[in-house]
Amino acid sequence: MEYGDVPAISLTLGYFEGIEIYFSGQDSDRTSKEFFRRGFQRVFQPRPESAHIFDETVNGLYVQARCGFSHDGLFRNRVFFSDGRPEALTITWPKKDGEFVKTGQIESIVINAKRFVDGVVRHFEQYVADLRSEEDETLKANFLKVVELKWGLNEPPRFIGMTENEFFGKEK
Numbered sequence: 001m002e003y004g005d006v007p008a009i010s011l012t013l014g015y016f017e018g019i020e021i022y023f024s025g026q027d028s029d030r031t032s033k034e035f036f037r038r039g040f041q042r043v044f045q046p047r048p049e050s051a052h053i054f055d056e057t058v059n060g061l062y063v064q065a066r067c068g069f070s071h072d073g074l075f076r077n078r079v080f081f082s083d084g085r086p087e088a089l090t091i092t093w094p095k096k097d098g099e100f101v102k103t104g105q106i107e108s109i110v111i112n113a114k115r116f117v118d119g120v121v122r123h124f125e126q127y128v129a130d131l132r133s134e135e136d137e138t139l140k141a142n143f144l145k146v147v148e149l150k151w152g153l154n155e156p157p158r159f160i161g162m163t164e165n166e167f168f169g170k171e172k
Contacts, residue, residue: 004113005081006081008113008117009081009113009116012117013066015120016037016040016042016043017035017036019042019124020035020038020042021035021150022127022142022146023042025141025143025145025146026145027146027150033062036066041054043119043120043123044088044119053091057089057091060078060106060109061109064079064109065079065109078106078108079108079111080109080111081110081113083114083115085110085112086115087115088115088118089111090109090110090112091106091108091109092107092108092110093107094107
């Protein structure tokens, strides 16, 4: 992803809210941040001992990356990209006298785009495999609820209200 880090992450950030919609069988209307959080947690499962840092990481990603890109067209000032470390995310946190400041806020979110995207792809492939196996009835039922909710399969067919020539600008 030598030159595609920023667009890859921009596109990938929408996955978390979206996948949670399908897992839960509900729309995320007015609960975007919570759906993002739960979806992110499905993909990048936190260790119990790092729950506070995980919460801050998700909040930081939501505000700095997801909202920054979605609302401003740019990532905000705490998001960086580097493949220098093998982790999908590296978080820097304030320290005082060599100890983490527990009440502090994230200083930076460093994204290894390849590892980050690989994590999302692995999760999606497993989700599709789980749906196809049809072993989890709730997973399947929630998926079908969202298909009905979002895809409009029971609505009349849509069409482009113009002729082919009008569409291609051949008629005025």
